Amino acid sequence: xxxxxxxxxxxxxxxxxxxxxxxxxxxxxxxxxxxxxxxxxxxxxxxxxxxxxxxxxxxxxxxxxxxxxxxxxxxxxxxxxxxxxxxxxxxxxxxxxxxxxxxxxxxxxxxxxxxxxxxxxxxxxxxxxxxxxxxxxxxxxxxxxxxxxxxxxxxxxxxxxxxxxxxxxxxxxxxxxxxxxxxxxxxxxxxxxxxxxxxxxxxxxxxxxxxxxxxxxxxxxxxxxxxxxxxxxxxxxxxxxxxxxxxxxxxxxxxxxxxxxxxxxxxxxxxxxxxxxxxxxxxxxxxxxxxxxxxxxxxxxxxxxxxxxxxxxxxxxxxxxxxxxxxxxxxxxxxxxxxxxxxxxxxxxxxxxxxxxxxxxxxxxxxxxxxxxxxxxxxxxxxxxxxxxxxxxxxxxxxxxxxxxxxxxxxxxxxxxxxxxxxxxxxxxxxxxxxxxxxxxxxxxxxxxxxxxxxxxxxxxxxxxxx
Amino acid sequence: xxxxxxxxxxxxxxxxxxxxxxxxxxxxxxxxxxxxxxxxxxxxxxxxxxxxxxxxxxxxxxxxxxxxxxxxxxxxxxxxxxxxxxxxxxxxxxxxxxxxxxxxxxxxxxxxxxxxxxxxxxxxxxxxxxxxxxxxxxxxxxxxxxxxxxxxxxxxxxxxxxxxxxxxxxxxxxxxxxxxxxxxxxxxxxxxxxxxxxxxxxxxxxxxxxxxxxxxxxxxxxxxxxxxxxxxxxxxxxxxxxxxxxxxxxxxxxxxxxxxxxxxxxxxxxxxxxxxxxxxxxxxxxxxxxxxxxxxxxxxxxxxxxxxxxxxxxxxxxxxxxxxxxxxxxxxxxxxxxxxx
Numbered sequence: 001x002x003x004x005x006x007x008x009x010x011x012x013x014x015x016x017x018x019x020x021x022x023x024x025x026x027x028x029x030x031x032x033x034x035x036x037x038x039x040x041x042x043x044x045x046x047x048x049x050x051x052x053x054x055x056x057x058x059x060x061x062x063x064x065x066x067x068x069x070x071x072x073x074x075x076x077x078x079x080x081x082x083x084x085x086x087x088x089x090x091x092x093x094x095x096x097x098x099x100x101x102x103x104x105x106x107x108x109x110x111x112x113x114x115x116x117x118x119x120x121x122x123x124x125x126x127x128x129x130x131x132x133x134x135x136x137x138x139x140x141x142x143x144x145x146x147x148x149x150x151x152x153x154x155x156x157x158x159x160x161x162x163x164x165x166x167x168x169x170x171x172x173x174x175x176x177x178x179x180x181x182x183x184x185x186x187x188x189x190x191x192x193x194x195x196x197x198x199x200x201x202x203x204x205x206x207x208x209x210x211x212x213x214x215x216x217x218x219x220x221x222x223x224x225x226x227x228x229x230x231x232x233x234x235x236x237x238x239x240x241x242x243x244x245x246x247x248x249x250x251x252x253x254x255x256x257x258x259x260x261x262x263x264x265x266x267x268x269x270x271x272x273x274x275x276x277x278x279x280x281x282x283x284x285x286x287x288x289x290x291x292x293x294x295x296x297x298x299x300x301x302x303x304x305x306x307x308x309x310x311x312x313x314x315x316x317x318x319x320x321x322x323x324x325x326x327x328x329x330x331x332x333x334x335x336x337x338x339x340x341x342x343x344x345x346x347x348x349x350x351x352x353x354x355x356x357x358x359x360x361x362x363x364x365x366x367x368x369x370x371x372x373x374x375x376x377x378x379x380x381x382x383x384x385x386x387x388x389x390x391x392x393x394x395x396x397x398x399x400x401x402x403x404x405x406x407x408x409x410x411x412x413x414x415x416x417x418x419x420x421x422x423x424x425x426x427x428x429x430x431x432x433x434x435x436x437x438x439x440x441x442x443x444x445x446x447x448x449x450x451x452x453x454x455x456x457x458x459x460x461x462x463x464x465x466x467x
Numbered sequence: 468x469x470x471x472x473x474x475x476x477x478x479x480x481x482x483x484x485x486x487x488x489x490x491x492x493x494x495x496x497x498x499x500x501x502x503x504x505x506x507x508x509x510x511x512x513x514x515x516x517x518x519x520x521x522x523x524x525x526x527x528x529x530x531x532x533x534x535x536x537x538x539x540x541x542x543x544x545x546x547x548x549x550x551x552x553x554x555x556x557x558x559x560x561x562x563x564x565x566x567x568x569x570x571x572x573x574x575x576x577x578x579x580x581x582x583x584x585x586x587x588x589x590x591x592x593x594x595x596x597x598x599x600x601x602x603x604x605x606x607x608x609x610x611x612x613x614x615x616x617x618x619x620x621x622x623x624x625x626x627x628x629x630x631x632x633x634x635x636x637x638x639x640x641x642x643x644x645x646x647x648x649x650x651x652x653x654x655x656x657x658x659x660x661x662x663x664x665x666x667x668x669x670x671x672x673x674x675x676x677x678x679x680x681x682x683x684x685x686x687x688x689x690x691x692x693x694x695x696x697x698x699x700x701x702x703x704x705x706x707x708x709x710x711x712x713x714x715x716x717x718x719x720x721x722x723x724x725x726x727x728x729x730x731x732x733x734x735x736x737x738x739x740x741x742x743x744x745x746x747x748x749x750x751x752x753x754x755x756x757x758x759x760x761x762x763x764x765x766x767x768x769x770x771x772x773x774x775x776x777x778x779x780x781x782x783x784x785x786x787x788x789x790x791x792x793x794x795x796x797x798x799x800x801x802x803x804x805x806x807x808x
Contacts, residue, residue, distance in 0.1 A: 086666060100581060100583045101581045159570070159571075162569075162572075163566075199567075202540075202564075203536070203537070205562075259564070260564065261536075261537050261540060261564075270532075270537045272537075301533065303532065303533040304534070305532040305534050308524060308529065308530065311530070311532055313533075339530065341521045341523040341525075341759060342523050342758050387733050420596075422593065
């Protein structure tokens with residue numbers, strides 16, 4: 001009798017397991033096909049149905065075993081022991097776990113980041129109202145009292161092979177009144193190791209291509225990630241902007257960046273360095289002058305965080321290029337962030353600022369060497385009032401790169417409302433003082449409304465704190 | 468002079484051996500603190516483990532800092548939860564410059580592989596809120612899933628450090644046995660013998676533990692968390708986020724609803740009122756609110772009903788009561804039992 005019961009049990013199990021394998025194969029094939037088509041369709045439903053059927057089948061098997069147990073208990077001369085049946089059940093359980101493993105593998109394999117590059121799109125819309133006529137940095141395009149699609153960015157990123165990753169950020173930037181320019185805002189390969197160098201001393205990472213140069217904080221922040229409605233004046237004027245601070249600004253040259261950790265002078269702090277070799281003559285304060293010579297950039301960052309609640313970052317930058325023209329830029333930056341872990345009331349604070357000193361020597365039309373040494377700075381503070389709402393202030397002070405006697409000052413305030421980290425509305429007011437302009441244009445008051453959309457596979461990330 | 472020389476040689480030898488022994492330890496970095504705890508149980512003194520997140524922090528929203536990047540630079544193994552919970556881990560891995568812990572390397576482990584995941588979405592869209600395409604990621608609040616996580620970690624430690632394979636296996640077995648004791652009590656385990664833990668785990672997974680024990684007149688021998696949870700069978704609770712799906716299923720609770728209408732989106736007023744109606748209708752007594760979420764919505768519902776708000780910690784080391792994984796589960800059960808009583 002016991003052999004008969006065990007044989008029946010084994011037969012049922014074997015038949016079911018074979019059926020399972022066949023169905024699992026089909027399920028996996030379906031999911032592979034689904035992944036190839038890149039979307040969820042009726043095949044997904046078929047796979048899920050198959051998996052559910054398999055689960056039901058295993059549950060039915062457990063029922064069979066329970067039935068066998070009952071039979072064996074009632075049989076007068078049963079010698080089927082609990083151990084025999086538990087061993088059988090254990091065997092089936094192992095099959096169930098393998099089935100779960102395959103379900104798990106299939107579900108993970110269909111994740112959207114597999115093989116295809118991660119894709120994220122950013123749309124930044126802004127409309128402004130001004131008390132006077134406002135021109136862009138070229139002085140030829142009126143930008144006051146009108147809406148703009150300021151930028152649309154498409155970010156692609158993926159591993160290239162076991163040694164490198166690649167990132168490409170294609171940007172369509174508003175060309176003030178003239179339309180849009182398309183440019184690779186960033187396009188670089190990030191090399192983490194090489195076949196001849198399997199380890200990375202000091203955590204060395206090498207970036208090759210075009211990228212936002214590591215001068216301070218704002219320059220490595222994209223327009224859609226800014227905590228303000230416009231770039232700081234010193235960034236747009238000294239580092240680079242064709243159309244001014246209202247549009248995308250910054251210094252994104254072609255070159256190579258080496259980033260690594262250094263022994264920290266303070267026990268619990270982190271000390272990092274970027275050393276860059278870049279194509280020169282593209283910096284804001286040297287742009288337009290002949291050159292094309294090699295430029296060198298170094299950036300040091302000393303930072304410390306306490307329980308991931310308080311973060312203090314100090315940075316120093318030095319840029320130099322020399323040839324037909326000579327340009328140097330020195331900068332310092334300070335950022336403090338406070339974001340409590342227990343965000344029961346969703347409050348946080350971010351504050352800081354940057355200062356830049358420029359030095360640009362060139363030969364004028366008479367053959368004389370002229371040197372300009374402008375400097376400028378800004379400071380800001382932002383407080384989070386609720387899960388959705390942030391408000392902040394910024395003050396700018398900057399000398400014109402072409403004439404240090406001309407100083408612009410600006411105070412701006414803004415309030416940001418996030419539905420989620422992917423959708424933001426912001427209302428900002430700016431008061432700009434330029435005593436060196438014609439009397440009617442000395443002061444400009446502007447109201448700027450901004451809407452920012454992020455969509456795609458970009459991970460959930462609180463931009464307003466992370467950046 | 469000879470004595471001084473001999474002492475110096477001895478000191479040098481001891482120091483070198485000590486340094487060598489230290490170097491032999493695998494350096495492990497984990498995203499969350501429960502992963503650190505499990506790794507320490509399995510790895511014993513063969514590993515040094517650092518967790519990146521603050522255990523009181525929302526694991527979805529951790530800001531990668533330079534300190535995290537530097538800590539990870541020399542790691543032999545990086546362990547993350549996966550299931551799109553600690554997505555910030557990628558930023559840390561990339562910024563660390565450590566080529567051995569990148570995705571696809573033996574030094575990178577997603578600890579939740581092979582865990583039976585719940586709530587696999589049939590539609591993936593941001594319109595559903597902060598959705599996790601690979602299923603609900605809060606798997607660690609079910610102790611049976613921790614067994615699988617521990618097995619995954621042990622297997623990877625054995626792969627990276629095969630010389631100590633037996634050591635890791637021994638620690639894994641001991642940890643699983645300890646978890647079984649906490650889950651079912653040592654008296655029942657002793658009665659069932661060597662395979663008792665596996666049998667009880669299987670019965671629990673199949674949802675037939677209590678009936679199986681009853682049929683064998685072993686109900687009185689049950690101890691541990693499953694005994695503690697007996698009064699909770701079928702009790703309804705409300706949670707802020709979908710944090711307690713695994714915990715509730717394991718210990719017989721029923722999640723009547725979440726304060727969040729959609730994951731990651733703060734509760735809209737209309738939904739709060741719907742929850743108030745639900746709590747009144749079903750007589751729900753407990754609202755679980757993770758410590759990192761606002762309690763405003765929960766307090767609102769509580770003010771309109773008889774439900775109690777319990778602010779809970781969900782990671783190991785987040786509070787003195789949750790200084791081990793075992794104590795974390797005990798702490799959660801005790802909190803709910805007290806509120807239900």
